[in-house]
Amino acid sequence: MKTLTRTRAIGGSLIVTIPIEIVKEERIKEGELVSIEVEKIRKSGFGILKGMRSFRKEDKLDTEL
Numbered sequence: 001m002k003t004l005t006r007t008r009a010i011g012g013s014l015i016v017t018i019p020i021e022i023v024k025e026e027r028i029k030e031g032e033l034v035s036i037e038v039e040k041i042r043k044s045g046f047g048i049l050k051g052m053r054s055f056r057k058e059d060k061l062d063t064e065l
Contacts, residue, residue, distance in 0.1 A: 001021070001025060002025075003021075003022060004021055004041065005017055005018070005019065014020050016036070018034075
């Protein structure tokens, strides 16, 4: 089963909480050794310029000083 969860800091470590649905499905007990795969979710920049006006000729960057 795949799920998303957030990390949180405890002391000098990061903690990941396993959701109860996975704990029950996999019958995980406290103290058991488990294997995890880590994949950082990258946020898309899609739509960040929404509502920005179109560029005009005056907006052109003048590279000559």
